[in-house]
Amino acid sequence: MTVQPPHEEELPTARELELDEASAAPTTRVLTPPGNEPLAMLARRGFQATVAPLDLPFPADVRGPRAEQLVDRLGHYAFRLFLRGAILRQGSFTPMEATRYLEPARATDFAEDLVAMDLAVREPEGRYRLRHPAASxxxxxxxxxxxxxxxxxxxxxxxxxxxxxxxxxxxxxxxxxxxxxxxxxxxxxxxxxxxxxxxxxxxxxxxxxxxxxxxxxxxxxxxxxxxxxxxxxxxxxxxxxxxxxxxxxxxxxxxxxxxxxxxxxxxxxxxxxxxxxxxxxxxxxxxx
CATH class of the missing domain: 3.40.1350 (Trna Endonuclease; Chain: A, domain 1)
Known part of the structure; x- marks a missing residue:
């Protein structure tokens, strides 16, 4: 079915177009955060992207030696498995409750690593708890x-x-x-x-x-x-x-x-x- 263009008498006049635009509220000026090229590239593609806080079991502003120690541990697949399991426990856990893939001694070492990095605390009966619970x-x-x-x-x-x-x-x-x-x-x-x-x-x-x-x-x-x-x-x-x-x-x-x-x-x-x-x-x- 062919759509017919509107008749000339149905179109707004030049004055009506100008009045309509002049009465409109100004558009919001969205600025890209300086120094963030990824967000700038998204803005150039027409997206007004924003960054949300990550769900982390440690402070988002972790810096310095503590951050490097954490990154070093996260470079090990076994530690990532352990931390994933600890997060999923959603509360108190024993080292072996956090993993099915590690020997008890190594699991305990990882739990103690979390304590040393101030990411977990010891609890009675050999249990631990994350200081900053995360959902996943x-x-x-x-x-x-x-x-x-x-x-x-x-x-x-x-x-x-x-x-x-x-x-x-x-x-x-x-x-x-x-x-x-x-x-x-x-x-x-x-x-x-x-x-x-x-x-x-x-x-x-x-x-x-x-x-x-x-x-x-x-x-x-x-x-x-x-x-x-x-x-x-x-x-x-x-x-x-x-x-x-x-x-x-x-x-x-x-x-x-x-x-x-x-x-x-x-x-x-x-x-x-x-x-x-x-x-x-x-x-x-x-x-x-």
Missing amino acids: FGGTLEWYVAHELRVRFGFDVAAGVKFHAPDVGGDLDVVATAEGRLLYLEMKSSPPKHLAPDEVGAFFRRVRALRPHLSIFVMDTALRLSDKVLPLLQAELSTQPAPAPRRIQREIWALTPHLYVVNARQDLMGNIGVAVAEGLRALAPPAP
Whole structure:
């Protein structure tokens, strides 16, 4: 059905247009925080993003030696598993209640590490309690990866970014910028069996709205990605049937030259670094 343009007599006059605009309230001037290139790149893409406080089991302003000690511990997969379990206990816990994967002596060492960093207190009967309870481990994972992208790879970083994109749900876990490129990382702290198709679909909606130069889907797990994670991601690709994923090394996969999937096998940040390097090379001019 063809829609006919309005008759000339139905259109507002020039005076009416000017009067209408002159009577309108001024638009709000939204400023981008200075020195935050990730948010600036989002603003240039038309998004008025904001940063929300991360849900952390430690003070968000942790600095200095205490922060470096925490980062050093978080670099160990076993410690991340332990801290995740301690958070999930939502209260008092014994070291072995926080993990199924460590020997008692090592679990106790990790609990004492938390006490030494002033993140936990001892309680009677060999129990412990976190000083700063958190709802989940997700915020800690985002904080750790953002910190390491900043100090190890020189990225400008923002974590816990509220996207505010129309018809696109969820947050941008970590966004980072370097070399004029925008990097988006989706962080998953649960095992692959908990990954649902709607989560993957939401991730792709954010990628398509944001159009970053490079996206990395990060699973903080030592388990294989090929059993469930890769098929779920492949099913959401625009090209169907989806091309076979390309293994770069270990559990580091390229779904496209601009979309990567990594797990934590051997070294989470090392794997992310490999994916970043591969993606930046894909964006570079052809070799001579």
